[in-house]
Amino acid sequence: MNALLPANPILNTDSYKTSHWLQYPPGTDAMLSYVESRGGRFDRLLWFGLQAILKEYLAQPISRAHIEEAEEVLRLHGVPFNRSGFDYLIERHGGHWPVEIRALPEGTVAPTGVPLLTIASTDPAAFWAVSYLETLLMRVWYPTTVATQSWHARRLIQRYLDKTADSAESLPFKLHDFGARGVSSYESAALGGMAHLVNFLGTDTLAALVAARRYYDAGPACAYSIPAAEHSTITSWGPQGEVDAYRNMLERFAKPGAVVAVVSDSYDIFHAVEKLWGGELRQQVIDSGATLVVRPDSGDPATIVSQVVQRLDAAFGSTVNSKGFKLLNHVRVIQGDGVNLNSMELILGGLSARGYSTDNVAFGMGGALLQQLDRDTQRFAMKCCAVRVNGSWREVFKAPVTDPGKRSKAGLLTTYRLADGSLQWGLQGQVPAGAEEALLPVWRHGELLLEQNFAQIRQRAAA
CATH class of the missing domain: 3.20.20.70 (Aldolase class I)
Incomplete structure (x- = not known):
């Protein structure tokens, strides 16, 4: 996207993310997170921009040069670096992140409060990749919020x-x-x-x-x-x-x-x-x-x-x-x-x-x-909703007593479309009769699974 500097994928995150692989419970080997708009200026939003972000940033494989640069920068920065974890991504996955992303088709008009995408780990040895990618993926708030206001x-x-x-x-x-x-x-x-x-x-x-x-x-x-x-x-x-x-x-x-x-x-x-x-x-x-x-x-x-x-x-x-x-x-x-x-x-x-x-x-x-908008215009957030520990899935959520509006969703989430066309969220495997899964596989292991063109997205938004 004509970035000012070629992005090192490892450094395209927040500093504190680099220590998180050490913070999950022993025996954790899988993770699921979701992105949603928790409300805001508009009660409906127009979902757009994920494909551009995936193509520009997630498609770039991690290289040895990236690892060497990141190790030096993060050591001097004062935070841990998961050297063995990133070496593993190169050796096992060719430098690609072992994650699967499911998302609403772009151009979909959705109510606030439903998961717009989910991201799941696909390799037990690299479950931490899901959380590591939050900073990058959350930037979809911007094109979606602009598209929403324009709509x-x-x-x-x-x-x-x-x-x-x-x-x-x-x-x-x-x-x-x-x-x-x-x-x-x-x-x-x-x-x-x-x-x-x-x-x-x-x-x-x-x-x-x-x-x-x-x-x-x-x-x-x-x-x-x-x-x-x-x-x-x-x-x-x-x-x-x-x-x-x-x-x-x-x-x-x-x-x-x-x-x-x-x-x-x-x-x-x-x-x-x-x-x-x-x-x-x-x-x-x-x-x-x-x-x-x-x-x-x-x-x-x-x-x-x-x-x-x-x-x-x-x-x-x-x-x-x-x-x-x-x-x-x-x-x-x-x-x-x-x-x-x-x-x-x-x-x-x-x-x-x-x-x-x-x-x-x-x-x-x-x-x-x-420009006159920010992540809080539509209160965008990406949250972990489930982890697998010692072979069993565990619900993950936050429920701050000081702000009930920040309570997050828990469990193996999905979004489904009812027969009347409306979107609701629920748990995987519990989609109501007559409804269908609305989150489609769009990305896996560095590969775009669903190519969406601009004409299709415009048509969907106009409908």
Whole structure:
């Protein structure tokens, strides 16, 4: 995933994990753990991103060089190192982790509180590998949380399209990813941007396209963008040249059938809409045959978007659709500042209250989409639920008296799908009649068992 440094698989964990192989009861030879969202901002989540993490990190076999580096680093770091255990992984398993991972198909919309994946040891001599991999596997919280927020945004927009538009045909392009510059790394942009593309087709995060092609066989064109201005390309013309900057955008990009977006609040958004776009350049916009997308980029989003739409209506006119809502002629609006689910609801509600269709507006979301979330947004956790000691399976769980919400699940867990399509969790071998196992084998001993492509994942999420 274009990591800054080639990852040593042994060091892709937390320091305290390196001593855990010494801490389990004598006679332990098997372990099962699970990953779940224990709740959070949303009651349903969109599961995504595991395959990318497996391909990038778990597929890399441990080498002798990795062991030598890890031994030196960890000795100086002050923690134990399981040298014999890692030597064994090379000698017995070719450097691959002896684990099996079962997981929900990616793109599944699941309620919080059900296991999304389980990881089980497959070699009694290396049962400790399950816990050692927690740090790496837990990072699936990030693409899943981004995909979840994006999915809920899609549902919100669709609700307003259903109310105010003739169709939902425009839905895939209603939320554009502006987040690449607002995240902590290229890897975050790739994982988070790709997660957003499960739900939408618009992005300016090129890393997401690369990642979707590499990890999910998404093909060369899984998302799209358009020519768009930024403040520097407008303000470089100076205040007196603002209209010339806009005219240049039209001359360069406004062709019949094209869409071009122009940020228009560098000085005075209302002057730009009324006197420039709706005045001096009005006929050129109409004659171009393109759709001009005006972008306000400051002020209170709910207030400004409604005011801009109304002023554009006064300049360019509108038609009334079959549901009685107005659709602007020749122009649209995109809001890319201060966008989150709350502001989107206010903007869409305000437009519909004024008689305007949701088809008039699109959104760009940056930091709120890819960065303003963390592992606790959906309270992700990976917990051990069972170990085998001296040949007998033992339930493992935590139940802190100070926080019942952190109680973990116990036993040989699985997730199953009932006949009505709902997901529930239970114990292996005790799946109710008419239900089926929902966790599918996806990884074993360094091999991907279930290849999922982007088209399949999108279809599953949309359903």
